[in-house]
Amino acid sequence: MKKLVAFILVFAMVLSCVACAATPEEPATEAAAATEAAAEPAAEETAQEAATAEDPYADLDPVELIGADSTGQGAAGQLFGEMVTAKVAEITGGKLTIDYHPNGDLGGDADLLRQAKDGDIAIVVCQTAPVVNFIPEMAVFDLPMVFAKYDGEIIDSVLNGENDFHTALAAAYETAGYHLLGFMQNATYRLTTANVELNTLEDFANLQIRTMENSNHMAFWTAIGAQPTPLAWAEVYFALQSGTIDAQENAADTCVGANFQEVQKYLACTNHILYVNQILINDETFKALDPAYQAALEQAVSESLAVMNPQLKQIDIDNKQILADGGMTIIEYDADFYDSVLALEGVQALYADIDQNQVNGLGTLLQEALAAAAN
16 A cells, blocks of 8 residues: 555646746747847848848938039040949939039139149049149150050050059059049040141141140240240130131030031141040049949949940041031141151250159059050
8 A cells, every 4th residue: 555655646746847947938039039039130131131221312311412523515434434423323323423613613723723632623534735734644644655556455454453563553543643444545636727738747847726725735836846825714705806816726525516617627637645534533532432332433434434345436527527527627747747857956855854753653654554455
């Protein structure tokens, strides 16, 4: 009997322990709930990360930059600046925008570059010549006919590609307070319009020609016997019309924009300086942009170059035809003409002065990069 009672007591204790082991349903449920609660923020964070990866501008504050050029109406520089403006807004869904002012609305090139340096505006599109006064190394583009034997693709690979020349030039921009965004060209050049028939090198003697306010450009024209005269752009048409000056030099589209066919008889394809527009941004402004905005701006420039570069050659052809249709006679030169120019003592001295004294050997780097790209 005692054994039976003992067995019953042991059996009861076992049942009690089993019950104890089976009861923690509520704590288990609470633990699962806690795990789920902890997972919810992680899931939300993952979703946010995915959304940010899909739209890197979603969490960024809108930014507006001021951009400008002083080109002639409809010139390639204006079209380029306006295309970058449209593309950067498209890429960022309107989060990064450019308030763009073309055709000298905010001043001439020197005014715009000074404003960009001071941070009053952000972006400037202009040709390379006026930039020399702010970035001395840009005088490398003043080497007469240095690009003449290369096509647009080779030149682009040097100006916008990864090479020692581009690296050195970009560093010069930063030293001056700017950030280089890119160069637009397609092996088209500055030409000479004149009321004098310029068939031979001798015909340039004593030619009264308007130039930009650039000492190297003036030195070149002096070296070939002309008499360069800096003159404000707004005065050029009337000076040509009145005969105060005989000639001026610019790309074909700029000549059309200024209606020089109305006051000039000849278009001489001197091809002395590459027609190239650069686009820059204030360096502090660029560095203050979120990296996503920096990338968007660079993408907008790259995409605009891809669109504009192929068009530039046709723009050049079309505008030369407009000038011809307007009554101008087009003068073309053969290789002997360019060789005779480069052989002039004054031109050779200008090459040496620019490379050795003005751009710290950047001219040599440019010529080496062009030759390497061509091979």
